[in-house]
Amino acid sequence: xxxxxxxxxxxVHGGLSVKKLMWGVVIAMLPAMLASFYYFGxxxxxxxxxxxxxxxxxxxxxxxxxxKQPPQLMDGSAAITGLLLAFNVPSNLPIWIIVIxxxxxxxxxKMSFGGLGKNPFNPALVGRVFLLISFPVQMTSWPVVxxxxxxLDAVTGAxxxxxxxxxxxNGEPMTDLMNQVPSYTExxxxxxxxxxxxxxxxxxxxxxxxxxxxxIITWHIPVSFLGSVIVFSGILxxxxxxxxxxxxxxxxxxxLMLGVFFMATDMVxxxxxxxxxxxxxxxxxxxxxxxxxxxxxxxxxSFAILLMNAVVPHLNNLFxxxxxxxxxNNG
Amino acid sequence: xGLLTFKIGGIHPPENKMSASAAxxxxxxxxxxxxxxxxxxxxxxxxxxxxxxxxxVGQLLAKGEAFISADIHSPVSGKVFKIEPxxxxxxxxxxxxxxxxEGDEWLETIDRSSDIVKEISLSESExxxxxxxxxxxxxxxxxxxxxxxxxVPQGKTVDYLIINGVECEPYLTxxxxxxxxxxxxxxxxxxxxxxxxxTDKAIIGIxxxxxxxxxxxxxxxxxxxxxxxxALKVQYPQxxxxxxxxxxxxxxxxxxxxxxxVGCVVNNVGTAYAIYEAVQKNKPLIERVVxxxxxxxxKPSNYKVRIGTPITELIEKSNxxxxxxxxxxxGGPMMGKAxxxxxxxxxxxxxxxLLIENEKAKRVPVMNxxxxxxxxxxxxxxxxxxxxxxxxxxxxxxxxxxxxxMDCIECGSCVYTCPSGRPLLDNIRLGKSNVGFMIRNRSRx
Numbered sequence: 001x002x003x004x005x006x007x008x009x010x011x012v013h014g015g016l017s018v019k020k021l022m023w024g025v026v027i028a029m030l031p032a033m034l035a036s037f038y039y040f041g042x043x044x045x046x047x048x049x050x051x052x053x054x055x056x057x058x059x060x061x062x063x064x065x066x067x068k069q070p071p072q073l074m075d076g077s078a079a080i081t082g083l084l085l086a087f088n089v090p091s092n093l094p095i096w097i098i099v100i101x102x103x104x105x106x107x108x109x110k111m112s113f114g115g116l117g118k119n120p121f122n123p124a125l126v127g128r129v130f131l132l133i134s135f136p137v138q139m140t141s142w143p144v145v146x147x148x149x150x151x152l153d154a155v156t157g158a159x160x161x162x163x164x165x166x167x168x169x170n171g172e173p174m175t176d177l178m179n180q181v182p183s184y185t186e187x188x189x190x191x192x193x194x195x196x197x198x199x200x201x202x203x204x205x206x207x208x209x210x211x212x213x214x215x216i217i218t219w220h221i222p223v224s225f226l227g228s229v230i231v232f233s234g235i236l237x238x239x240x241x242x243x244x245x246x247x248x249x250x251x252x253x254x255x256l257m258l259g260v261f262f263m264a265t266d267m268v269x270x271x272x273x274x275x276x277x278x279x280x281x282x283x284x285x286x287x288x289x290x291x292x293x294x295x296x297x298x299x300x301x302s303f304a305i306l307l308m309n310a311v312v313p314h315l316n317n318l319f320x321x322x323x324x325x326x327x328x329n330n331g
Numbered sequence: 332x333g334l335l336t337f338k339i340g341g342i343h344p345p346e347n348k349m350s351a352s353a354a355x356x357x358x359x360x361x362x363x364x365x366x367x368x369x370x371x372x373x374x375x376x377x378x379x380x381x382x383x384x385x386x387x388v389g390q391l392l393a394k395g396e397a398f399i400s401a402d403i404h405s406p407v408s409g410k411v412f413k414i415e416p417x418x419x420x421x422x423x424x425x426x427x428x429x430x431x432x433e434g435d436e437w438l439e440t441i442d443r444s445s446d447i448v449k450e451i452s453l454s455e456s457e458x459x460x461x462x463x464x465x466x467x468x469x470x471x472x473x474x475x476x477x478x479x480x481x482x483v484p485q486g487k488t489v490d491y492l493i494i495n496g497v498e499c500e501p502y503l504t505x506x507x508x509x510x511x512x513x514x515x516x517x518x519x520x521x522x523x524x525x526x527x528x529x530t531d532k533a534i535i536g537i538x539x540x541x542x543x544x545x546x547x548x549x550x551x552x553x554x555x556x557x558x559x560x561x562a563l564k565v566q567y568p569q570x571x572x573x574x575x576x577x578x579x580x581x582x583x584x585x586x587x588x589x590x591x592x593v594g595c596v597v598n599n600v601g602t603a604y605a606i607y608e609a610v611q612k613n614k615p616l617i618e619r620v621v622x623x624x625x626x627x628x629x630k631p632s633n634y635k636v637r638i639g640t641p642i643t644e645l646i647e648k649s650n651x652x653x654x655x656x657x658x659x660x661x662g663g664p665m666m667g668k669a670x671x672x673x674x675x676x677x678x679x680x681x682x683x684x685l686l687i688e689n690e691k692a693k694r695v696p697v698m699n700x701x702x703x704x705x706x707x708x709x710x711x712x713x714x715x716x717x718x719x720x721x722x723x724x725x726x727x728x729x730x731x732x733x734x735x736x737m738d739c740i741e742c743g744s745c746v747y748t749c750p751s752g753r754p755l756l757d758n759i760r761l762g763k764s765n766v767g768f769m770i771r772n773r774s775r776x
Contacts, residue, residue: 002657004656004658005657005669005692005693006658006671007669008760009665009666009668010746011660011669013746013752014342017750075698114699117698117702117751268702271704272715323712323735324339324583324584324586325584
């Protein structure tokens with residue numbers, strides 16, 4: 001018999017690991033990823049490979065040569081950042097822009113804060129917003145969806161959100177605008193023009209349900225996010241249905257489902273208590289609608305999540321868990 | 332009706348009750364017994380015997396003179412060989428009486444027959460005195476001297492006596508076997524405790540994974556007044572006294588207070604049985620039921636063992652594969668202590684000896700905190716282990732106190748759940764020790 005181990009209790013571990021959580025998220029993203037390959041073809045495959053590959057490469061290089069620590073690539077977090085970045089850009093984006101996006105996401109938004117778990121903002125979203133502001137033309141020319149188009153330079157067109165926003169500004173009647181966009185079923189299932197991961201709200205929902213079932217995420221952020229979007233846009237719609245588009249349209253378009261299940265729920269950058277998570281989700285939902293309705297951009301999910309990321313430390317301080325013995329009548 | 336349980340946090344580790352069907356066996360008396368003078372919470376007992384003196388089973392070895400302390404009796408008969416510090420199961424050297432065993436001669440005052448004595452002849456104060464004199468401590472593992480619990484402070488009344496038959500630690504089965512095999516004696520013990528506390532209500536809480544124990548006690552309890560049996564959801568740490576009171580009667584002990592604050596006294600089923608033997612049989616606490624279990628154990632068992640028996644003898648007797656063993660625990664896997672030597676003796680608090688296989692002996696690799704908040708979700712005290720861990724390491728003692736670090740019951744649920752394998756509880760223990768020191772210094776000024 002060798003020497004026995006001596007360590008403090010507990011002596012058993014539940015077996016959950018960062019790796020399992022992270023690769024669980026990757027699995028949840030696969031259906032939507034395959035859908036993007038189907039609708040956007042080679043362009044989507046190229047964007048995905050470049051984004052994931054460069055995100056992992058930058059993480060490896062920075063950990064090894066700048067932080068001088070053993071690289072932990074297989075924890076899956078860099079792969080998620082890369083995949084999310086790919087989900088957030090159009091399929092015809094030039095390779096060099098994607099690489100810059102991955103460098104900003106991993107190098108600036110994640111590693112400069114100390115790596116895994118230390119970043120205040122969602123790295124993929126920082127990368128995406130950086131690209132959106134730096135390369136507005138390339139980032140907003142959206143290829144029209146096809147059925148596995150092999151041509152890389154597909155026809156481009158505006159997203160449903162863009163069409164509606166522009167139309168309302170020009171005073172076009174709402175019924176005309178609704179005729180210019182695909183039907184709700186089409187948009188829900190996967191006819192959204194836009195970024196890779198925005199194409200099918202349905203498959204994102206499936207991924208979200210998978211993560212809920214595996215307890216990778218909890219219901220608090222998705223429910224309060226979706227709920228506040230429905231309530232807030234619903235109120236506006238009831239006030240003036242000609243001026244404001246209905247809640248269902250908000251739900252099935254743009255990056256909403258992607259944000260709800262994959263980006264707002266990022267553990268590192270969201271609050272740690274259920275109460276804080278409810279407030280956080282509601283805040284993201286309301287900011288999303290504010291930006292979509294009154295902002296300069298047709299889509300507001302990324303900005304809304306990043307803005308709420310900034311208040312997470314305060315939410316953690318404000319909303320403490322209920323302590324034992326605090327609120328019970330001991331009569 | 333759903334099963335009763337506590338309201339905040341909790342986990343469900345694999346139960347692994349491998350020894351549940353092994354009946355309690357009498358374990359052989361050792362050749363040499365090592366009896367530490369501090370087997371309980373509080374001050375060590377003062378030794379009353381000299382080197383070379385002959386002692387009988389049940390004879391007083393050391394007297395617990397402080398308010399929180401307990402008497403120690405000789406578990407064997409023979410000659411006092413030495414009185415010197417020995418390593419015990421906590422890893423500290425503690426003054427111990429070492430006795431070379433000769434025969435098995437008991438004090439005549441002890442009733443060794445197996446007849447069940449039902450009549451409770453002692454008065455309330457005599458019962459408390461007897462519990463004190465027989466060296467009874469909490470048998471669940473905390474080893475709090477029992478007589479202190481039965482001296483109810485002025486102005487407080489006891490609404491409920493709560494008996495802990497939860498045994499929420501995975502692997503352990505000693506309480507389970509007592510409830511099955513010594514049910515009647517144990518319930519007489521409960522009646523004695525009720526009398527001492529002047530209460531007419533006792534609740535025995537048992538986790539639902541022991542349906543045989545629940546059925547057995549329900550059948551016997553029909554002949555007793557005021558004792559009810561309640562099934563509880565299998566959820567760790569259901570057996571923490573704060574959690575148990577919450578689960579059974581919905582009262583939550585305020586921060587820093589004792590169960591008496593909400594009109595309760597909590598004791599373990601093993602303690603109830605020990606109190607029966609002390610009061611009805613005049614028998615001091617000299618032996619206890621110990622579970623020997625774990626994957627490397629060929630014959631998982633429950634033994635009735637004399638205090639002072641070296642743990643190595645229990646392991647030898649149970650067909651253990653020591654080559655496959657990487658760690659040996661005194662107690663259960665969640666709150667037990669890893670042994671530093673196999674020569675450590677069984678003491679009043681040894682509920683089990685758990686052998687952990689090589690593959691599971693080492694901790695999982697530590698990664699950065701990913702702020703998933705799972706530690707907060709599972710904490711049964713509603714604390715934030717991730718935060719306490721950081722500020723404890725930074726030495727922010729005042730902030731630790733504000734964040735109620737002293738409420739931590741060290742159940743280990745946070746570490747069990749942490750996907751990053753972080754040593755949260757190690758850091759929190761450090762913080763608790765520093766904050767405790769700070770609080771004691773403050774009251775001194």
